[in-house]
Amino acid sequence: MEDAKKLLLDAVKLQEITVDDVVKADLAKRLMYKRTTLLSVGEKIIPVRNMPEFAEKWYFPDLEAVKGEFPLPEGAVAALSPSVEWAEFGLKVEIAEFRFMITDIAKARGPDNWQDEAMVKAGSGWFANCVDKQILDTLYAGAGITHSIVTPWDEAGADPEGDVMSAYGKLLDQSNIGLEEIKNVCIVYPAKVDSVLRSLKMIGNIQTSLMDYMTNSFGFKFYPTRYYDEVGTTKLQDDGLIVVNSEETGVHLKYTGGAIPLAENHRIIGRGQEYIVKQIFGTKVIPHSKTVTTSKRIVKLDNVI
Numbered sequence: 001m002e003d004a005k006k007l008l009l010d011a012v013k014l015q016e017i018t019v020d021d022v023v024k025a026d027l028a029k030r031l032m033y034k035r036t037t038l039l040s041v042g043e044k045i046i047p048v049r050n051m052p053e054f055a056e057k058w059y060f061p062d063l064e065a066v067k068g069e070f071p072l073p074e075g076a077v078a079a080l081s082p083s084v085e086w087a088e089f090g091l092k093v094e095i096a097e098f099r100f101m102i103t104d105i106a107k108a109r110g111p112d113n114w115q116d117e118a119m120v121k122a123g124s125g126w127f128a129n130c131v132d133k134q135i136l137d138t139l140y141a142g143a144g145i146t147h148s149i150v151t152p153w154d155e156a157g158a159d160p161e162g163d164v165m166s167a168y169g170k171l172l173d174q175s176n177i178g179l180e181e182i183k184n185v186c187i188v189y190p191a192k193v194d195s196v197l198r199s200l201k202m203i204g205n206i207q208t209s210l211m212d213y214m215t216n217s218f219g220f221k222f223y224p225t226r227y228y229d230e231v232g233t234t235k236l237q238d239d240g241l242i243v244v245n246s247e248e249t250g251v252h253l254k255y256t257g258g259a260i261p262l263a264e265n266h267r268i269i270g271r272g273q274e275y276i277v278k279q280i281f282g283t284k285v286i287p288h289s290k291t292v293t294t295s296k297r298i299v300k301l302d303n304v305i
Contacts, residue, residue, distance in 0.1 A: 028116070029277045041138075139250060145300070146299070187223065239304055246297065
């Protein structure tokens, strides 16, 4: 810490940067991180954990062998349950970096504060897209259940309610989701059909939207995304996801350590002040057994559009 302070003071003395520049860089990072979480769909559907340092190996608990004894004979003592076994898995960490400049001309003319705000907003949106790409790609590849939709939701005769309930039934039947997690079920779908789920209709003699009905009745959380490719083979393609928001499903790890600077700035001679903000993160689906790479707590809704 003392070395960092000394370097900062030396840089200020040399007029490379000012204390105000350092504060601005850190503030830009904080705002971008906060707005990224606000804008990202991915960070709303699986838990996010801070990662103060990189680990060479990551583990998830294999709970299959951990059991008690029932029914227990009178006067007997249950057999000692084995300790939780931990299965090793790899985690790919990726870096996203946003670099921008506040020019001397902007400062001279007065719109530098406006430019600061505009770049923070732009950077936040860009980071959110990066986070969603990683999280949604990981969950899509890790889906352990597939439900095929016969009539896409953007066509006449579609039955979104029936499709969601059928897929939800498979989730309950094939996964280990507990009753306390039912309220944590998230549905991610192409933004193109958002109006279908929000439009009013008569359900049980009550005029309401399908989304409100299913949210109030089952606790589902709906998240539209633009991360899809209707006619191609990238992103979520023309599909959707049902995800149980739990660390037993997956986790998004975000680096928060001090070894790698996450906000930096320096003076470009004759031009202005340059700022660099980084986000470093990795996402992992927790397999439903140590012999597979998928989770049955994730359902792929095939052919939503």
